[in-house]
Amino acid sequence: MSASTRRLFANMGWLTLAILVLWQGLYALIGDIALRSPVSTLQFTAKFITTPQFVTHLTETLKAFVLALLIAVTSGLAIGFLLGLKRFASEIFEPFLIAIYSVPKITLYPILLLIFGLGLSAKVAFGAIHGIVPIALFTLNAVRNVKPVLLKTSRVMGLSTGATIRTVIFPSALPEIFAGIRIGFSLTLIGTLLGEMFASQRGLGFLLMNAIGLHNVDVIVMLTFLLTGFAGMAGIVLLLINRRITAQV
């Protein structure tokens, strides 16, 4: 483990501690009406996550999220590469992508629901449209910014277009592409959960919405805790991968 990775983990430890202290303080202030203490949340979580009910909802969310992320990454990369390699096309479509990026996606959800109906596909589609555009924009810029001298070098070496993309453009653009994937990851997660909250019969988002309706503070705090933990952990893993990639550049 490198010194910087150790430092990262130490920082994360301190941050976790700070959050726990803040949480406990907030609980002392607000009380049981809207919050649970860290200890009782952990106890409740340990009990709840083994129930078949929870496992069903978790599996549903994971399935939707993984599918949405897969679609977001593959189409984002495809759009990014297609436009990045063609200057003319990128000049036409980049402003569109930026415009789409700033559209509040939730306004598109009714249309997606009408197209896909209630269920997994609507959630997947809604999650994916959150992730595609940032990944496409980052990839487009990364591909366009590959140093011209590297492209000249590959031409002089007689590399085919495919080989140039694979062995020169992709690795050269990877650090920036990965930054896009990191952002796409968190936006896709938001999209998937939002999709579950507003029109779904299954998944953690549905569970959360249900708990709000029933004023079940135990479940609300537990889900917040789990989702924050998951997003935080995934963030650290992606950051570590990112560091590995950029270490050489």
Add this chain to the structure above:
Amino acid sequence: MTQPHIRLTDVEMTFPRPDGVGEGIHALGPIQLDLRHGEFFAVVGPSGCGKSTLLELMIGLTSPTKGSITFEGQPINGSCPDGIGVVFQEDASFAWLTVRDNIAFGLRRMALDRREQDERVDKALAMMGLVEFADAYPSQLSGGMRQRVCIARTLVTEPRLILLDEPFGALDQQTRLLMGDEILSLWRKTGATIFLITHALDEAAMLADRIGVMSSRPGQLIDIVETHWPRDRDSRIVEQDAFGAVTARLWRSLRVESMKAIGKKEASS
């Protein structure tokens, strides 16, 4: 061998204007040039005279508007023929590969067995003084060493014609002199023809057998100076009187052209 190694016949290059209106920009030519097998030829010229355009034409990255270029008797058409290696001015090392993998990059697509590849890479590492950095990444190296990685990457494919586009442009003067020595020694060891583009008169005078002087745009060869240096030479040649005479002649040819390039007219005749 009477056939020239590379021959440029009436080569001209005209770029369309960015707005597409009117006549194009006449950047280069007409140029006639024959390089002999195994000679060290340098080109000097004022900035913007089309030196780099000339190089891009010779490696088939761009096609000339008029005229033709043949390498070993074969016309160059849209792609770089095998047997030509290039080192560019900018750092072209691959940041994501180690020094060893950088050097081996061009070899990978050649039909050579792995052992032969490794041998060639080891030889290039030794020749360029990079042995102890074989597993380092370019970001851990100085600019001079990165440029040596690029030279090694070109060398391992054993090109018969090596084109160098101001490869030492970003280096300090002392390093440039020493890199010049290295280029001379590898020129002797490989027997390749070398075509060097530079804006440094002393560099051209120190390294080359013949030096072509280019005019300001449209770039044409206005003088070719023979240095008559022995093949076995090094940077200490700068101490000789003849070296001063060569640089003086180069400057005489270039002075007016350089003034044109920066927009000045000759004040008095």
